Amino acid sequence: MIIQVKNLVKRYGDLVALDHLSFNVKEGEIVGLLGPNGSGKSTAIHCILSLLKYDKGDIEIFGKKMTPDAYDVKRDIGLVMQNVAVFDELTVYENINYFCGLYVRDRAERKRLVDEAIAFVELEAFKKFYPKKLSGGLLRRLNIACGIAHKPKLIILDEPTVAVDPQSRNKILEGIEHLNAQGATIVYTSHYMEEVEQICSRIVIIDKGRVIASGTKEELKAMITLGEKITVEVFTIEEDQLRVLREQPGIMSVDYVSKQLIIKSDKGNNNLEIVLEFLKANHIGFGRIYSELPTLNDVFLEITGKQLRD
Amino acid sequence: MFIHVFIYRFKCLIRDRQMVFWTLLFPLLLATFFYMAFINLNSDETFRPIHAGVISNAAYQQDQSFRSVLTDVSKGEDRLFNLKVASSKEKADQWLKSNRIQGYYFISGKELHLTVKGSGMDQSIMKSFADQYRHDHIAVEDILQTNPLALNHGLMADVSNHQSFVKETSGGSAEPNNILNYFYSLIAMACLYGSFWGMKEIIDIQADLSDRAARINVAPIHKLNAFLAGSCAALVILFTEILILLAYLHFGLKINFGNRAGYVLLTAFIGSVLGLSFGAFVSAAVKKGEGVKTAILMAVSMGGSFLSGMMVMNMKYLVAEYVPLLAWINPVNLLTDAFYSLYYYDSLQRYALNMGMMCAFIVLFCAGTYQIVRRWNYASL
Ligand SMILES: Nc1ncnc2c1ncn2[C@@H]1O[C@H](COP(=O)(O)OP(=O)(O)O)[C@@H](O)[C@H]1O
Ligand SMILES: [Mg+2]
Numbered sequence: 001m002i003i004q005v006k007n008l009v010k011r012y013g014d015l016v017a018l019d020h021l022s023f024n025v026k027e028g029e030i031v032g033l034l035g036p037n038g039s040g041k042s043t044a045i046h047c048i049l050s051l052l053k054y055d056k057g058d059i060e061i062f063g064k065k066m067t068p069d070a071y072d073v074k075r076d077i078g079l080v081m082q083n084v085a086v087f088d089e090l091t092v093y094e095n096i097n098y099f100c101g102l103y104v105r106d107r108a109e110r111k112r113l114v115d116e117a118i119a120f121v122e123l124e125a126f127k128k129f130y131p132k133k134l135s136g137g138l139l140r141r142l143n144i145a146c147g148i149a150h151k152p153k154l155i156i157l158d159e160p161t162v163a164v165d166p167q168s169r170n171k172i173l174e175g176i177e178h179l180n181a182q183g184a185t186i187v188y189t190s191h192y193m194e195e196v197e198q199i200c201s202r203i204v205i206i207d208k209g210r211v212i213a214s215g216t217k218e219e220l221k222a223m224i225t226l227g228e229k230i231t232v233e234v235f236t237i238e239e240d241q242l243r244v245l246r247e248q249p250g251i252m253s254v255d256y257v258s259k260q261l262i263i264k265s266d267k268g269n270n271n272l273e274i275v276l277e278f279l280k281a282n283h284i285g286f287g288r289i290y291s292e293l294p295t296l297n298d299v300f301l302e303i304t305g306k307q308l309r310d
Numbered sequence: 311m312f313i314h315v316f317i318y319r320f321k322c323l324i325r326d327r328q329m330v331f332w333t334l335l336f337p338l339l340l341a342t343f344f345y346m347a348f349i350n351l352n353s354d355e356t357f358r359p360i361h362a363g364v365i366s367n368a369a370y371q372q373d374q375s376f377r378s379v380l381t382d383v384s385k386g387e388d389r390l391f392n393l394k395v396a397s398s399k400e401k402a403d404q405w406l407k408s409n410r411i412q413g414y415y416f417i418s419g420k421e422l423h424l425t426v427k428g429s430g431m432d433q434s435i436m437k438s439f440a441d442q443y444r445h446d447h448i449a450v451e452d453i454l455q456t457n458p459l460a461l462n463h464g465l466m467a468d469v470s471n472h473q474s475f476v477k478e479t480s481g482g483s484a485e486p487n488n489i490l491n492y493f494y495s496l497i498a499m500a501c502l503y504g505s506f507w508g509m510k511e512i513i514d515i516q517a518d519l520s521d522r523a524a525r526i527n528v529a530p531i532h533k534l535n536a537f538l539a540g541s542c543a544a545l546v547i548l549f550t551e552i553l554i555l556l557a558y559l560h561f562g563l564k565i566n567f568g569n570r571a572g573y574v575l576l577t578a579f580i581g582s583v584l585g586l587s588f589g590a591f592v593s594a595a596v597k598k599g600e601g602v603k604t605a606i607l608m609a610v611s612m613g614g615s616f617l618s619g620m621m622v623m624n625m626k627y628l629v630a631e632y633v634p635l636l637a638w639i640n641p642v643n644l645l646t647d648a649f650y651s652l653y654y655y656d657s658l659q660r661y662a663l664n665m666g667m668m669c670a671f672i673v674l675f676c677a678g679t680y681q682i683v684r685r686w687n688y689a690s691l
Contacts (some may be wrong), residue, residue, distance in 0.1 A: 012690055046524075050687050051517050051527055051691060052687060052689070052691060053687050053688065069686065074528060074529060074530040079520050079524075085521030085524060086321050086519070086522065087318075087514075089321065090318065090321060090325075098318040100529070102311070102532060135537065267369065
């Protein structure tokens with residue numbers, strides 16, 4: 001087990017930021033901590049790393065109790081913070097070299113690692129740049145390079161893609177998968193379900209400092225009753241007809257807004273067929289039609305009753 | 311590891327242009343301004359009496375005390391005024407217009423009035439003479455009402471002894487070693503500005519103050535070691551800046567520090583440590599934003615410099631006389647006074663006392679900073 005968190009409680013005054021949070025991370029996984037803003041993801045990361053004092057709970061990393069002076073544990077961890085944390089007075093190269101030097105003493109070895117990290121985030125052309133001169137996306141990449149240059153076994157990334165253009169974002173996500181393929185275990189926090197769905201092998205959904213569900217994305221989606229969301233372009237439909245449609249087997253809910261008929265159905269196999277037959281039988285004209293599988297947002301919605309993103 | 315952090319902290323600090331400006335260029339500029347101001351004042355060697363007038367009306371003739379004070383300060387080698395007595399207001403105005411006098415006094419009723427042309431050093435001296443007279447005059451009347459016998463005990467002699475006071479605030483007649491004090495407190499101010507380096511070190515090591523610091527806190531290094539390495543870098547920079555300032559004052563502006571070069575350097579070093587540890591302590595202890603920390607450091611450095619006579623020489627004496635405690639807890643004053651007593655006294659007693667106080671402060675600041683920095687994890691980030 002790489003990380004084991006048991007019953008972690010963290011209060012800020014009266015606010016309970018983490019409420020008996022428990023989860024674990026196994027070797028080789030990419031675990032996504034998914035939750036809306038303010039759900040306690042960063043707080044959890046900071047507690048795990050012994051940056052924050054916590055009120056209760058046990059935290060083990062690499063099978064050892066995590067404490068502020070557990071140097072042998074810290075040596076194998078890389079952290080990429082939510083906010084860009086670099087020195088404005090140091091160049092791209094110097095920043096990475098400085099942070100890497102806190103882990104790696106040997107200079108030749110360090111040079112190799114720093115060059116590798118720079119190549120990894122594709123900042124070769126910006127080595128001598130000061131952070132103030134970098135665009136948001138490049139800055140994020142520098143921030144990542146500073147956290148991972150020492151080749152840690154465990155990499156924790158706290159929302160590394162916030163405020164990043166789509167191109168840089170994809171680069172970052174690919175990079176994370178690459179690091180994982182090289183053997184690093186990854187903890188990735190985000191409030192973007194698409195990202196988490198894209199790269200994480202296991203997902204822990206957090207809300208109000210509690211784990212509300214966890215598993216692979218397939219497992220999570222299997223947990224909820226929603227099986228399929230069917231959207232049909234319909235030009236006119238009567239109230240009565242809507243009511244009848246709602247009573248069809250397998251149909252959970254029907255909404256008609258701005259000429260779109262949105263039908264949520266359970267996990268049955270022939271839901272689309274039922275809908276189409278109903279429309280034809282009632283001579284209701286329709287245009288485009290498509291069907292979606294549930295997203296993590298639907299999972300979140302069904303469990304908490306609110307949207308993942310506000 | 312220590313060397314690694316030292317080198318990189320050194321780079322971080324030395325490349326912070328704003329900080330280098332305030333801790334090095336600003337004191338150098340200020341020194342230059344002081345120098346130019348004093349050069350002008352000193353060009354006349356001694357104080358030049360001011361051409362002042364007074365209207366000799368009936369009220370003036372009756373007001374014996376003012377008359378005697380005014381004539382008193384207008385005679386002798388080091389007189390304050392070249393007094394011209396005008397028979398009428400028209401006459402005085404005419405003199406004023408043709409620049410034969412800088413201003414004139416006149417009494418009407420029981421009030422002392424002053425008319426000046428333009429503004430400048432002479433005019434302000436005339437004004438402060440008038441203010442002082444009014445002030446003392448009221449005091450004298452009060453005293454005489456309650457204790458008429460005071461007159462026999464030399465009260466008038468006390469009161470009419472204005473000359474030295476007015477001339478000293480003007481700065482014009484300042485003796486060479488008075489001018490020195492301005493430069494000494496300037497060096498002291500520069501040392502205290504070093505507190506900003508201390509603040510930077512704290513912000514970059516305390517994870518609840520910056521995210522950069524959080525990175526250091528999760529690295530497998532001893533936090534206090536890293537802090538010590540950074541502080542050493544800051545001290546090297548600050549002490550070098552102070553040495554540059556001293557060199558500029560000594561070789562460039564030919565300011566005299568006496569013959570005790572070793573002690574002067576020691577004082578500069580202790581001053582640097584004092585500034586640095588003060589900044590670190592305040593930044594660690596005050597749980598407010600960088601703006602508030604900066605404001606506090608600025609207020610103490612500038613306020614302390616003011617109270618130790620950097621802007622007005624007399625401040626130092628006034629504080630020493632009326633609020634001696636303030637003089638002893640004002641770090642800028644301790645430093646200024648250490649330099650001053652090195653130059654002024656043969657005995658090192660007063661110097662040692664100042665240095666002792668500074669060392670006590672340093673121990674206090676370092677201990678306080680240690681208590682805060684040694685904690686590893688935080689209640690909130
Ligand atoms: N330093 C702090 N003081 C008080 N409350 C805080 C502090 N940091 C975070 N919180 C609160 O704790 C909760 C969790 O915050 P955080 O861990 O930053 O969430 P996330 O990273 O998931 O967006 C939020 O309600 C936030 O307002
Ligand atoms: Mg966060």
